[in-house]
Amino acid sequence: MATERNLKIRRAREHRPGQAYGPRVYVDAMTTPQPLHSIGELARRTEAAGFSGLLFTETGRTAYLNAAVASQAAPGLDLSTGVAVAFPRSPFVTAASAWELQEATDGKFRLGLGTQVRTHVVRRYGAEFERPGPRLRDYVLAVKACFSAFRTGKLDHHGEFYDLDFISPQWSAGPIDAPDPKVDIAAVNPWMLRMAGEVADGVHVHPLGEPGYIARHVVPKVAEGAAKSSRSASDIAIIVPVMTIVGDTDEERAKERELVRASMSFYGSTPNYAFIWDEAGFEGTTARIREKQKAGDFKGMAAQITDEHIATFVTESTWDGLADALVAKYGDTATRVVLYNALADPERIERYGAVARSISTG
Template sequence: MHIDVMTVPQPLDKIGDLARRSQAAGFSGLLLTETGRTPYLNAAVASQSAPGLELSTGVAVAFPRSPFVTAATAWELQESTGGKFRLGLGTQVRTHVVRRYGMAFERPGPRLRDYVLAVKACFAAFRTGALEHHGEFYDLDFITPQWSAGPIDAPDPKVDVAAVNPWMLRMAGEVADGVHVHPLGEPGYLARHVVPNVADGAAKAGRSPSDIAMIVPVMTIVGDSDEERARERESVRASMSFYGSTPNYAFIWDEAGFEGTTARIREKQKAGDFAGMAAQITDEHIAAFATESTWDALAGALSEKYAGVATRLVLYNAFGAQGDPERFERYGEVARRLRAG
């Protein structure tokens, strides 16, 4: 099992240090989200600062960039990491794509499927000089040596997609190399939806489910006293309320026995009551959706929950510990133990 640390992109003069510290601490790689800053430049700097560290976008927003631009960027990062880059893509939600990026959002699932296939066609074109992709949303059939990155001494980058609902999970199994599970993806959701739907998609394409990486972020609350765990517990509560406010994710709460959680969070959200949003996440929610443990027991607790399912485990909270070097290094030691086990 690979163990990554999740981070939002940093100012470019800071990401190199974080990459070196992550590698030294014992993490397999750095997973870069896309927020106010883009993940690709961070990945480029990290690749030069910590050679050998595995890097991935988790996830980059697909539709604002053409498939060719995304493919060319991923190709260069794959070259600069010596084959240790994974391209993680997601749709984002309509409001962001239409109102912030100014792009179309019709039928986002099928569009992302076509996007992934177009990106892979571009990878093939960089090696062969022939570009041929004719899909429902993207038509690509022109490339010349001047406008091609050319072949590299590394395999094609893996292309992963963020997926929550059954259709997207099946699509990931059919055309992607991995699936980014949602941060609310507790073990019951993985068993009910992720594993079987990815397997169905893989079977449709004549692939083995083992060909598709399961990239699973986990929220942890760790410490040897309740006082040590208290701050992280409240941070997890706030994160869960943020993710849980999205209507498309309501079924995850409901199926885990917490019916109506999203509606209650959204009521507080509409009133601008952020503390009230977090208050909707009870200790029972946290017990079901997070892993709380002492430091010595954390690796075992995570292994018990996710071994045999997760290909890459992403420690969601480890980035928050970067301001506390000792705590960050202890998360790294957990990563080392999980990788060894």
């Protein structure tokens, strides 16, 4: 696996615009769920532009319904929830939704799950949040037990948080002509990364996951978890969202740079992510952002993200250089690269898609 990834980097350095790369790299686009009447057209444009897949990150609208509409509008796309909130839904409900989407996509659906944070889970969803890491581990195993039950008619999961042992034919989705959906989890800290390697099929890296963090934490911790369950680390997908700033002039890039700066300050305000900034050489970034946040100073929050932060955490490039920059930066670690803001500007979907196509075909 390492040899293949190193080959990607070497070919990226030798690559000429318009020339195909070697081993396939999957490039997806990320979006928040849209009104159902509009998501079909977005999915069709995403597929036609050249992306490998479409990833729905759950916010005020549900990722599952958007994925269902997209599956009918753009059957060639890989689809995934990236991520859907786990705890407010029972493992059985989540498993049933994923099962139907796997059937609808002919096996091209990935179930991405995350814990969210306590305030959202308890005060917005009215669900339990105690010990979220171990709870999510049990949740993943329970979901996979439900997948097995849909095929065999026997449900038998007894974990620390979930006990599931009853299913009848009328309450089972039944077998499908596709493998079980892959189950991925969002993880940041070392314990969660090891857990992903142990029980999940992939890990969603945080949008602040710059290459140094991925090399120091994600790759080795996922490998440790995989070894614990006697699996190869190469069996665990590493799914990396990438913020980009693209344009052929400084003026083109300036607007995107400010949007990215605001996004980074939002993510960087979470105390649990402070160590990512610190290890990258930007000690105290979270504390400075939170000071501005508490004062309601959103412009001040964004101002804490310097151009040096952006150079480390964001891929900035001309259009002709973007494909090479992405492969050189993430080709040694990522299984799938997810372009975080490729769909934000409808006029540029095709340009981003051309970059995705140039990387993924070969």
